[in-house]
Amino acid sequence: MARPRSGKTSSNPAPEVAGESDARARLIAASYRVLAERGYDATTVKEVARVAGVNQGLVHYYFGSKDALLLAVTREHSQQYVAELRRLREETPLEQLADASFAWGERHLRSAPEQFRLRYELFALGLRNAELTAAVGELQAQGDSEVARVVARYRGGEDVAPEPIDQHYASIIKACFDGLALQSLLDPAFDATPVYALLKQMVLKSMDGPGGAKSPPRRASSSRGQARRGGPRNRPRRRVRPTR
Structure with a gap:
């Protein structure tokens, strides 16, 4: 038999043991509807049980608390x-x-x-x-x-x-x-x-790799390659006039 999510033994036996997986699924579905419509603070265990069509004690039996119910949903x-x-x-x-x-x-x-x-x-x-x-x-x-x-x-x-x-x-x-x-x-x-x-x-x-749009990093070019491509070494130097 399933135990409450809180780890505590329920004081009342579950009245729907035969269909407990179905009852739990109905509680989760009902909780989703009520929580989405009303929000956490306005949701009550009683309302969840009513929407699910099950005994209110099943909420505590399966989940232990409203906090654990939200986590399960x-x-x-x-x-x-x-x-x-x-x-x-x-x-x-x-x-x-x-x-x-x-x-x-x-x-x-x-x-x-x-x-x-x-x-x-x-x-x-x-x-x-x-x-x-x-x-x-x-x-x-x-x-x-x-x-x-x-x-x-x-x-x-x-x-x-x-x-x-x-x-x-x-x-x-x-x-x-x-x-x-x-x-x-x-x-x-x-x-x-x-x-x-x-x-x-x-x-x-910003991604690299086969599916990425970023090209792999290019290796640093040698000074000889820069010279052939008109790199920095191929550019004329500017003369600096001495200051008086």
């Missing part, structure tokens, strides 16, 4: 996010990967802004609830890791393990996406489309 959608990004990386031709990835991120915001609202609720929760800080950080790391694999494939031309530079790019890209999403939610007049385009241009111009 966000984890569920993070797994979907990672799975979609993985399919994008594996199925998209290399020459289309950059455009498809940035377009997917922008489309994700426009089609499901409530998911970003829940992310920000979770960020705040991770900052004020020390018991959940590590779990929230783990979700962030999972998203960064999948973005880094996309970057690694684009830079290397194949599906390879990310290098540290790929992780750095992933952190920058994800931080920018989160920031643009937050600004879009707070300011309905904000148009993120040209900003996404500029961000893509800036990121790709």
Whole structure:
């Protein structure tokens, strides 16, 4: 039998043990709806149970607290996010990967802004609830890791393990996406489309490798080569007149 997420044994036995996986899924779906519509502070366990059509005690049985419920809901959608990004990386031709990835991120915001609202609720929760800080950080790391694999494939031309530079790019890209999403939610007049385009241009111009737009660093030319190309040694020197 499943135990509460908080690690504590429930004082009341679960009334729906036979369909507990279904009940848990219904609670997560209901929590997503209520949290997205009302926000974390206005959401009650009673309302979540009512929307899910289950006994209120099941919320505590499966999750232990409203904080853990929000974490479970966000984890569920993070797994979907990672799975979609993985399919994008594996199925998209290399020459289309950059455009498809940035377009997917922008489309994700426009089609499901409530998911970003829940992310920000979770960020705040991770900052004020020390018991959940590590779990929230783990979700962030999972998203960064999948973005880094996309970057690694684009830079290397194949599906390879990310290098540290790929992780750095992933952190920058994800931080920018989160920031643009937050600004879009707070300011309905904000148009993120040209900003996404500029961000893509800036990121790709700084990358090197088969898929990158940046050429590999050129080796320093010899003085003889510079002379043949009209380099500095082939230029006439300017005479310096002595001062009186």
